[in-house]
Amino acid sequence: MIKICVAGAAGRMGSTLIKEAVARGYTVVGAVEGKGNPNVGKTLREAGICNSDVKIVDPSHLEDAAKEADVYISFTTPEAEVENLPIVANLGKRIVMGTTGLTVEQMQKIKDSISKKVPAVISPNYAIGVNIMFQLSKTLARLPPDYDFSITEVHHTGKKDAPSGTAKKLGEIISEARKYTTTVYGREGINPRKPGELEILSIRAGGVAGIHDLIVAGPHEMIRIEHTAFSRSVFAQGALYASEWICKQTKAGIYSMEDVLS
Ligand SMILES: NC(=O)c1ccc[n+]([C@@H]2O[C@H](COP(=O)([O-])OP(=O)(O)OC[C@H]3O[C@@H](n4cnc5c(N)ncnc54)[C@H](OP(=O)(O)O)[C@@H]3O)[C@@H](O)[C@H]2O)c1
Incomplete structure (x- = not known):
């Protein structure tokens, strides 16, 4: 062994x-x-x-x-x-x-x-599931240009880095495939989404081991892939x-x- x-x-x-x-x-x-x-x-x-x-x-x-x-x-x-x-x-x-x-x-x-x-x-x-999510995100990145990609991640309050390494990696895969040039880490005030932007939002709460949600929204439909680590x-x-x-x-x-x- x-x-x-x-x-x-x-x-x-x-x-x-x-x-x-x-x-x-x-x-x-x-x-x-x-x-x-x-x-x-x-x-x-x-x-x-x-x-x-x-x-x-x-x-x-x-x-x-x-x-x-x-x-x-x-x-x-x-x-x-x-x-x-x-x-x-x-x-x-x-x-x-x-x-x-x-x-x-x-x-x-x-x-x-x-x-x-x-x-x-x-x-x-x-996590094997997250690595499958990386692969699925490459497939989703082939959707038409008017589909927007956003990532949210939730982790325990003790986590030091933000966004999570996983959200960054997902973001890299999507940005490369979609030719995104900017990543926005949250919005405040009058701040609408511009073309070429990826959104990554981080939440730190309680004891959450890790949740990553990839949201892909077009004008008339939305796909979400969520991975939750139970522990x-x-x-x-x-x-x-x-x-x-x-x-x-x-x-x-x-x-x-x-x-x-x-
Ligand atoms: N890749 C993945 O699947 C995955 C999953 C979960 C977490 N992570 C990452 O793994 C890292 C650790 O997460 P965690 O939640 O376990 O953090 P944690 O509870 O703070 O554990 C990190 C440990 O490393 C110790 N440490 C600090 N300096 C060291 C050194 N020079 N040599 C050896 N040990 C040292 C810390 O000691 P002190 O507290 O005394 O400084 C602490 O006990 C984070 O970067 C997190 O994002 C990765």
Whole structure:
């Protein structure tokens, strides 16, 4: 069975992923948290995550935590990814990364530092349904020019980045296909829709794991595709599926969930 090192181990996604991984028979060999996180120094058992004696360490012990792993799975922060991923790639460890909110420069820096060294999956959303939604959006983008595309996304109040990485990715697919030149992130006052505009609206409320709604409206009809994540388990399961897939890849490079699912 696959041995994993999880970064952001005590976070919302990391802890969910560890629970799902253990239930599937994976072995957790390493757990990393941010410097100063209250769980650093505790075992996964003491942190209430799973029945394991693996100690949660801070990034200064990253090499030690990852050295026995087949895959390094990371749901942390953009800054953490920029620092940690090159170290993991230098160890020759395969990577599955789900962190969102990276700037174009941060993402480029990561790609430059890992793409020639190890196989890695990077995806803003590991839910299989959302990745099918990406594909459906390409089909819908073939609708006539007088059909407008809008995206809404709802997430829990603790989510830091907006719009979500998933809404951005959906927006990129649609803007490329429809030749949109502008993205509008909300409207106020007298501000009608102009040609060439994509709309993305973000809502932060309560404990919502993630809702994405693609609205495509023409003059006389409307299509909506809505994806609702019932819990973070859907992302965790997708990331574990990606881990199994990346273990079979021998060519270094950056892969997407589309590659995994194809
Ligand atoms: N791709 C997907 O399918 C998917 C799904 C859900 C969420 N996400 C993304 O995943 C990321 C994490 O989300 P979340 O809800 O789990 O956030 P979270 O609960 O804040 O967890 C992030 C964890 O990373 C830790 N961390 C910070 N710096 C670190 C470092 N240098 N090394 C290791 N760990 C570090 C944080 O510790 P401190 O709190 O102490 O700083 C925190 O425990 C976000 O970008 C989110 O948008 C992606």
